Amino acid sequence: MQGYGKDLIKLPCEGIALIVTDLHGNVHDFDKILELWKDLSTNKNHLILTGDFIHAMDTSENDHSLEILEAVKGHCQFDNFHLLLGNHEWATITHRSVYKGGENQSTNFEGLLKNKFGAEWKHKLEEYVNFFKKLPVAIKTDNGVFISHSGPPKDVNSIKEIMNITEKGYSNNPLLFELLWNRYGDYTKKDVDNFLEKVGCKAMIVGHTPVDGYKLIRNQLIVSSSFSKGKKAYVELDLEKEIRGGRDLKRMVKYFK
């Protein structure tokens, strides 16, 4: 797929993009997405997963992170499948611990690896880390939509700063950190609009913060496809339609049945 650089994918004015967020090891929801994709996976359409496909958020007994990870690795060979980096994959790369409800998810992930691969687990972890390092962090569509795990970061002056954002490394990279961890409150509506202007977009789509299906904050659409506060939603983004702002994206939100 055409890119603006290693970290930013460019999508042309053609077809649709199915946008799905935060699976967090939920293989049941992942299967539903693949079912949906079956009918839409023509050459000009795209499937985008916006990161955080590992680390179960409810109970570690139900953590299918490794099954999803193996499946998405296979799908990455297709040009119209796009897997973005989330903060949980980033935490695996940087060896940071992430906690949810008192559980150390990084330790849980290592536990899964030990169970499945035994003595080979460290080797396997390294293989996954290398895979995560190949993932892009954002997508810019020709009709002006910016798609990332979370964010936006403040102090971005041009889209060029996103194109090769991981070149400066993963650990001490404030811009990358903000792009993967920032939630509304860390930034304002005005920050979103400033960012969009600098990167030449009209609206943006993120996951990361659990909401009831979706939440529109002016020109930022937050979507929860699996780990959510209620309903589970995704976006069927029409890449050929003019996008003037967040409201045009709201019309493209769909719910899982």
Ligand SMILES: [Mn+2]
């Ligand atoms: Mn996240």
